[in-house]
Amino acid sequence: MIKVENVTKYYKSGKVNVRALNNVSLEIKEGELVLLSGPSGSGKTTLLNVIGFLTRITKGRLWLGDEEVSHFPDHFLSALRREKIGFIFQQFNLLSGYTTWENVSLPLVPMGVSEKVRRTRAMKLLEELNLETRADFMANELSGGEQQRAAIARALINDPGIILADEPLSNIDAAHVEIVIDILGKLKKRGKTIIASFHHLQTKMGKLVDRTVYFESGKIC
Amino acid sequence: MNLPKHINICLMATQNLRRYKAKSLAIIVPLILVMATISFMMFSRGGFMKDAEIARGFLPDVTVQGIYAGRVGKISLHMKAKIEDIPRVKQVIPRVWGYLPLKIGGTDAAFTLMGLDLNGTRYGEKLPWTVETGSFLVPGDRNKTVLGTGVAVSFDAYVGDRLRIEDTLGNKGEFEVIGILNDTVQVYSTDLIIVSIEDARSFFGYCEDEASDLLVYTDAPENADMVAWDITCMADNIRVLTSRALTDLVKEAFGRRGGTFQAMWLMLLVAVLLLVWAQSAHIGVDVSKEIGVLKALGWETGDIIEMKMIESLIMGLTGTSAGVLSGFVYALMGTPGISGYCLGCASIYPKFPVPVHCDSQSLILLFIIGIMPLMVVSAVPAWLAGIIDPDDTIRG
Numbered sequence: 001m002i003k004v005e006n007v008t009k010y011y012k013s014g015k016v017n018v019r020a021l022n023n024v025s026l027e028i029k030e031g032e033l034v035l036l037s038g039p040s041g042s043g044k045t046t047l048l049n050v051i052g053f054l055t056r057i058t059k060g061r062l063w064l065g066d067e068e069v070s071h072f073p074d075h076f077l078s079a080l081r082r083e084k085i086g087f088i089f090q091q092f093n094l095l096s097g098y099t100t101w102e103n104v105s106l107p108l109v110p111m112g113v114s115e116k117v118r119r120t121r122a123m124k125l126l127e128e129l130n131l132e133t134r135a136d137f138m139a140n141e142l143s144g145g146e147q148q149r150a151a152i153a154r155a156l157i158n159d160p161g162i163i164l165a166d167e168p169l170s171n172i173d174a175a176h177v178e179i180v181i182d183i184l185g186k187l188k189k190r191g192k193t194i195i196a197s198f199h200h201l202q203t204k205m206g207k208l209v210d211r212t213v214y215f216e217s218g219k220i221c
Numbered sequence: 222m223n224l225p226k227h228i229n230i231c232l233m234a235t236q237n238l239r240r241y242k243a244k245s246l247a248i249i250v251p252l253i254l255v256m257a258t259i260s261f262m263m264f265s266r267g268g269f270m271k272d273a274e275i276a277r278g279f280l281p282d283v284t285v286q287g288i289y290a291g292r293v294g295k296i297s298l299h300m301k302a303k304i305e306d307i308p309r310v311k312q313v314i315p316r317v318w319g320y321l322p323l324k325i326g327g328t329d330a331a332f333t334l335m336g337l338d339l340n341g342t343r344y345g346e347k348l349p350w351t352v353e354t355g356s357f358l359v360p361g362d363r364n365k366t367v368l369g370t371g372v373a374v375s376f377d378a379y380v381g382d383r384l385r386i387e388d389t390l391g392n393k394g395e396f397e398v399i400g401i402l403n404d405t406v407q408v409y410s411t412d413l414i415i416v417s418i419e420d421a422r423s424f425f426g427y428c429e430d431e432a433s434d435l436l437v438y439t440d441a442p443e444n445a446d447m448v449a450w451d452i453t454c455m456a457d458n459i460r461v462l463t464s465r466a467l468t469d470l471v472k473e474a475f476g477r478r479g480g481t482f483q484a485m486w487l488m489l490l491v492a493v494l495l496l497v498w499a500q501s502a503h504i505g506v507d508v509s510k511e512i513g514v515l516k517a518l519g520w521e522t523g524d525i526i527e528m529k530m531i532e533s534l535i536m537g538l539t540g541t542s543a544g545v546l547s548g549f550v551y552a553l554m555g556t557p558g559i560s561g562y563c564l565g566c567a568s569i570y571p572k573f574p575v576p577v578h579c580d581s582q583s584l585i586l587l588f589i590i591g592i593m594p595l596m597v598v599s600a601v602p603a604w605l606a607g608i609i610d611p612d613d614t615i616r617g
Contacts, residue, residue: 049612052517054517054610054611054612054615055610055611055612055613056610074521074522074608075521075522075523078516078519078520078521078522079519079521081516081517081518081519082518082519082520083519085519087517087518089517089615093510093514093517093615095511095514096507097237097240097241098240106514106515106518106520107518107519109226109229109230109233109520110226110229110230110519110520110521110524111226111519112223112224112225112226112228112229113225113229114225114229115229115232154518158519
């Protein structure tokens with residue numbers, strides 16, 4: 001269970017404080033697939049960042065299971081990200097000096113998984129996403145859609161319980177959208193919790209979606 | 222301790238050096254140059270210091286010179302008898318010596334012709350030089366000479382050759398070469414032409430009762446200061462030097478030269494560190510984003526710092542090892558190009574290898590200088606980026 005309780009988040013943009021989340025409360029049960037929808041700048045990505053411990057909240061409380069994690073020290077949050085969370089970034093955030101498979105396997109490095117096993121696991125995911133032929137390409141040699149799929153593979157490599165996806169279908173062509181949706185469906189069946197944001201309502205997700213949460217100006221409406 | 226994790230991070234660090242070759246080389250190459258320069262200066266300076274220390278063991282306890290019109294001049298042998306009467310003085314040996322300005326193949330050179338009193342002196346105990354080939358002078362030897370290695374090479378002289386010397390001041394002499402010194406104490410022996418005191422008097426135009434200086438040996442080295450004081454009180458117009466004062470003079474001269482270079486190259490080292498800092502602190506863009514992404518993927522700040530420090534350690538070890546090795550080879554080659562400055566007597570011709578001394582303390586110091594700042598300089602920006610929320614770091 002993930003519980004966001006009266007969370008407010010301010011960003012500093014230059015000299016101005018921007019309120020990205022305004023007293024947001026939300027509870028997501030284990031195994032749920034929740035869509036976050038709303039216009040640009042409405043707070044969807046910020047909420048994903050908060051749930052993924054990529055940014056600290058200004059006010060409020062954040063729960064993961066029975067534990068309140070809002071004030072956990074940095075290394076505990078790193079461990080939670082490593083073991084429980086897979087994050088698909090809107091901007092992919094692949095490292096340009098690394099090959100595709102190396103990027104995909106990065107979360108396994110601090111887990112002590114050997115290079116051989118890392119490559120095997122990365123290759124399996126890349127095959128599922130039709131990217132096996134690009135495994136040894138440098139990340140910056142991939143197209144936008146390929147980078148998106150590589151980012152999805154990277155989010156799944158540590159078999160996380162929670163998958164946070166920021167606009168996961170935005171750069172993917174029609175042929176590969178079905179593959180990604182299929183993967184998300186399989187993950188849901190395996191009991192994974194999935195929270196995904198979409199710029200506009202994605203009808204393609206269809207019956208997979210348990211709930212859609214609408215955002216506007218940092219608030220749930 | 223999660224050993225597999227540390228092995229993975231170590232391997233990643235190694236691979237990163239290959240991934241970012243240009244950046245790695247931009248740090249390693251200047252580091253090699255700086256460390257080579259610092260190390261050859263350190264090894265050469267160490268060589269001079271060691272030479273000075275070895276030679277000190279052979280120096281007379283006290284050297285007495287005459288002063289005329291404020292300048293060093295001849296000393297009368299009447300002083301010899303007076304000094305011999307001072308308690309605790311074991312022996313007084315007169316010496317006649319001077320510099321020979323010469324032209325060899327059109328090149329300026331300066332050697333030292335030294336005349337020793339061969340009677341009643343066991344030079345094997347008193348002088349730092351041993352003969353490499355041939356033999357040393359014995360009482361009664363006239364028109365014979367033993368050469369320092371630098372002189373022998375300059376004149377292409379061997380044992381058995383006859384050596385004609387005519388300096389640019391008009392002094393002339395012809396000597397049979399009977400020995401060539403070894404190079405145990407190069408600073409002191411390389412430019413020497415050793416002859417009997419009589420031959421030296423004849424060459425420089427000294428009278429029978431004159432010498433350049435008197436070498437005073439005491440019954441125990443700790444008495445040198447006391448004896449020196451007694452001699453100072455004995456007469457005006459003399460200069461009295463203890464062996465410690467002479468050694469300090471040599472160390473001071475070479476130490477200061479070495480120090481000048483070291484100060485110069487330490488400044489260059491600082492420049493390299495600033496360059497490294499600038500590269501690492503390029504953290505606003507690529508490196509910052511990389512650190513943010515790694516943290517977002519579950520890396521801890523400590524893991525990232527560990528990786529960056531291993532990268533620096535490998536670069537530092539590579540750069541310092543290559544630099545120190547190059548510096549050592551350059552020093553062994555005689556520091557071509559700057560040996561004149563190092564030695565302070567550039568006119569010695571043709572070769573005066575700068576002595577080289579390398580010990581574990583110097584090596585440890587060099588590796589600390591080469592590696593530690595680099596590790597700190599790379600770890601701090603990584604730490605600064607690591608303690609910020611990953612989202613902020615990724616956004617830059």
